[in-house]
Amino acid sequence: MNSLIINEKAAALVEQLAEGCTKATGFSSFSTTVYDTAWVAMVTKNFDRETRWLFPECFKFLLANQTDEGGWKSYASEVDGILNTMAALLALKMHADAPQYQDCPLPEDIQTRISKGSTALQGMLDHWDVEACIHVGFEILVPSLLQLLRELGLSFNIPREEALMALNHKKLAKFDPRMLYQKTCTTLIHSLEAFIDRIDFDRVSHHGAGGSMMGSPASTAAYLMHSSRWDDEAERYLSMVVASIKGKEHGGVPSAFPATTFMLSWAISTLLNNIFTLEELGWVNMRTIAGFLERELENGNGLVGFAPGFLEDADDTAKILLSLNALGRPTSPNAMIAAFESEDHFKTFQIERNPSFSANCNILNALLFVSEPNKYAPQILKATVFLCDLWYNGDAKDKWNLSKQYSRMLLAQALIRLLFLWDTGALGGELEDLIRDRLPIILTQILVRTLRDLDLSQCSEASAYAVLTLTYISSLPWLSTLESQISGAIGKGKKIVHDAVIAVTQPEYLWVEKVTYSSSILSETYCLAALKAQASSHAWGEAVQSLADISIKKLTKFTHFFSQLPLFSKGPQWKLQASLIEGYLFYPQLKRMSLDIFPRKDMAKDDYLEYIPLTWTACNNNQKTPLNANFLWDMMVISMLNYQADEYMEAVIGDKFANDLTSVKQLIHHLCETTSTSNNETNTSPEPNGDKTNGTKKRPHSDCNGDEPEEPAKRNRPETNSTSENRSAATSQPVTNGSAHNLSEVSQTLSRFINHILTHQHIAHSSTHDRSTLLNELRSFLLAHITQIGDNSSFASQSSTPKSLDQTSVFHTPDRSYFNWIHTTSAVHTSCPYSFAFVACLTGSSALGSKKDCFTGAEQKYLAQAMVRHLAAMCRQYNDYGSVARDRAEENVNSVNFAEFHEGEPGRDGEAGIKEALFGIAEYERECLGLTKGRLEKLVPRKVGDVLVLFVDVTDLYGQIYVARDIASRMR
DSSP states (O other): HHHOOOOOOOHHHHHHHHHHTOTTTTOBBEEHHHHHHHHTTOOOOTTTEEESSOOOOOHHHHHHHHOOSOOOOOOHHHHHHHHOOOOOOHHHHHHHTTTTTTTOOTTTTTTHHHHHHHHHHHHHHTTTOGOOOTTTTTTHHHHHHHHHHHTTTTOOTTTTHHHHHHHHHHHHTTTOOOHHSSSOOGGGGOOOOOOOTOOGGGGGGEEEEETTTTBBEEEEEEEEHOSSSOOHHHHHHHHHHHOOGGGGGOEESSSSOHHHHHHHHHHHHHHTTTTTTHHHOOHHHHHHHHHHHHHHHHTTTOOOOSSSOOBHHHHHHHHHHHHHHTTTTTOOOOHHHHHOOSSSSSSSSSSSSOOHHHHHHHHHHHHTSSSSSGGGHHHHHHHHHHHHHHHHHTOOSSBSOOOOOHHHHHHHHHHHHHHHHHHOSEEEGHHHHHHHHHHHHHHHHHHHHHHHHHHOOOOOHHHHHHHHHHHHHOOGGGGGHHHHHHHHHHHHHHHHHHHHHHTTTTOOOEEESSSHHHHHHHHHHHHHHHHHHOOOOOOHHHHHHTOOOOOOHHHHHHHHHHHTTTTTTTHHHHHHHHHHHHHHHHHHHHHHHHHTOOTTTTOOOOTHHHHOOOOOOOEEEEEEEEOOOHHHHHHHHHHHHHHHHHIIIIIIIIIHHHHHHHHHHHHHHHHHHHHHHHHHOOOOOOOOOOOOOHHHOOOOOOOOOOSSOOOOOOOOOOOGGGGSSTTTTSSSSSOOSSSHHHHHHHHHHHHHHHHHHHHHGGGSSSSSHHHHHHHHHHHHHHHHHHHHHHHHHHHHTTTTSSSTOOOOOOOOOSSSHHHHHTHHHHHHHTTTHHHHHHHHHHHHIIIIIITTTTHHHHHHHHHHHHHHHHHHHHHHHHHHHHTHHHHHHHOOOOOOGSSGSSOOOOOOOHHHHHHHHHHHHHHHHHHHHHHHHHHHHTTSSSHHHHHHHHHHHHHHHHHHHHHHHHHHOBBO
16 A cells, blocks of 8 residues: 555545534444443333333344354453343343333243353353453442342352452442532443442432433443433433444444544544654644644643543543644643642542553653653653553553553653653753663563564554554664564564555454443554554664663674574574563663672672573563563572572682581571561561662663673582581571681671572562572572582592593592482572572562462472472583583582493493483483473463463573583682
8 A cells, every 4th residue: 555545544534533523422433332232222211101112223233242152242351241241131131021111022032042141151250360351340340230130030150259349349449429429520420330229320410411421321321221310311312322323233332422532632643643744634624623622621621531521531631732732732731740640650530440551651652742841850750660660560551452562552652752852852860760771671672572472463453553663663773683673574564454454354352441342443543554654764862872782793692692592493583682682781780780799709700690681581582471571680680699609609608618617507597597587577578679769770881892702601509408407506696616707708798698589579478388488498509509518528539539631530428319419409509499489489479469379289389399390400410511521620519420420321431421321311300390390380370380481491591501501600
């Protein structure tokens, strides 16, 4: 489709919008819904002592749309089918119970329809994920409908009723019927059907606007049904809405009518966002629309709702501000700020259960497009911090649109505009830390997820969102190596959109009301904008150029190296490269805090530090459901600390306390117990990673310079079976035979490490069981290092130790078999079990709810422990396989030093044969890991399963790296 045709279609759309402005009734392009239609079908009216159904065509619509299974459509989510079927069943039962009413004959199979509908509804309720639902008012609508159906003899069970009623009580905690009787309007007016038998409908008549109850046919129908005084204006409103739907959908009604302001502001702000010119859209029609929007804003004293006369909201107000400023009509946001600004975000309505991600994006955009944005720097900062925090926490799901890409598109648009203003000096310096710290990471994550999802998408409107997102992001300097991939994705997305526009396909159900709906106007708007949009060629200034300093040569070498590993050998190259770019954006903050806990005296360059963020971002983007940035950051820090604990134990404890390890063991017991006790008493949750500024940690600029990745490496690995250690000194201050001064330094260092783990901000919200497991695994991890120091010392002192570096010695004095050692001492020493316990605490508290066990029941807990032991053993064996020479040089115990590898297996002579045997055992552990992990994944919730898969992949990746390279630091 050429540019001329696109311009013509856009101009025709604008003409349609301008015509809508002139209609006294307003307009809407919302799709019809069974839910609202059912409510309208239940309205009756008395005519000369005779009661009739007022809208028989709506009842016919319900009959025509009942599915073969007995229920009614689930447009795009579970709750759609539930609400549609509940309301339709209510209408069918009311009609069946009143056969004497005229003008609406009952079908012969009405009872069969009711029976099949009831069975279908119960099946929907049995599988409903209540907590995942975001639709408007479902938490008050579903309980109310259940009660109304029960009164008519139809009862249903909800397995997750406790969760539903918790949301219901939260929503209605401060509800008082008098709220609805007052002059001030609330969003509850849009859902009056939820308050049947709870309010006096005669006392809400003053909320009618154009005959409707806040534009809701369902709410208006409920009002008309339960008011003792007939409201002719409400009847005219419903008649008008029913009559407005023509063709095969006649008899159905939309979930909202009119939606004039919403339609206009969304369409115009989207078309004008550096995509279409006023000339292309048509001056005359655009002036008509601009005049309408200005009048609406003036009539509402700077605030508007989704249609004239309706409750004001920040979302529609922001879109009007954005539209008018784009039209060259400067408009102040002061009224919006005064009405909707709260302590840490902007509210959509004065009363709402949870904030809206998209509304805050739209508000931020509106503030960034005013003539002097610097005047609103505090509000811009507030909205940006709020959005960045939600993104980092994985809560960027919007409550007004089901597509994840919609949220990404809005956030990308706002953040790119923010970068532009900051780059040109139009914003103050208070935003700099936030911009440097988080924006490059967020925008890169948006890019990766947009590219990935576009590969799977065939939805035209969501593809349009993706195209617009990519055009916003395309010019960012640190993404230049992905230019061809971005360009190709834009082309693919445009083809999906183009084909849908040519075929005049029905718009997808993406938008959220009480049930999901589609909109022909919105769909066409985004599709035309996507077809017209071009990748940005903006030349960024020095400020943005300095946000990321990534060596292209080093990036290329790492991409090549990772692509050779089994985990990434079959994946697309672009995704790996983009993931490594994302990892490098995390690297400066990791480098910044690398000396916060462990000193690094007498250690070589920490080559492993560069690998850590890369391993987490690469594996995360390999998952079906990537985890959030906060989780990635926490695990990057834990990974770094684990390497540093290895180094510290070997370089400091092994050097200064080799003859007094008992004192260090006692110290570890003491610190673990006292830290745990103190944490339980105070129940504090300090920030684990330092101070925060403007909601984010300060981090320096990237120092990822250098031409090549350091020759990789493996960890120093002291290991031990800590369960056999003496714990008699656990609650008393240890006594040392060595230097009290040196032990004091050790105490301070280990105390910082233990405190960081046990007082992490999310650990306080984890369950008692998970916290206890973490404490025990952390203590075992530290004690394992001490025992390994002793083992290494014993091994090094053997008189038979060869001086040649090409011979493998036998460890003559182990206190256990190789099998026992690899599954106890060695597994604990890898840090895998304690790190997994840390992950379980984070996951249980965030994914399942405060104080909930991550794994529940004997089977889950057993399999989780078995899985992590197989994982740790496998990774250690790969580790040993890749570092035989290094361990020999440093005289550390390696798997190949155990006698079992020297018992002359046929065909396995010399070191090559020994390593082959070790690799074979590691592959056996992989098989065990796969079996255990597969069984566990079937038992746990999806959110827990996602974390489990990522943790296993990252740990496995380190094993694969060790086979190829050795990335640990050595003592100088």
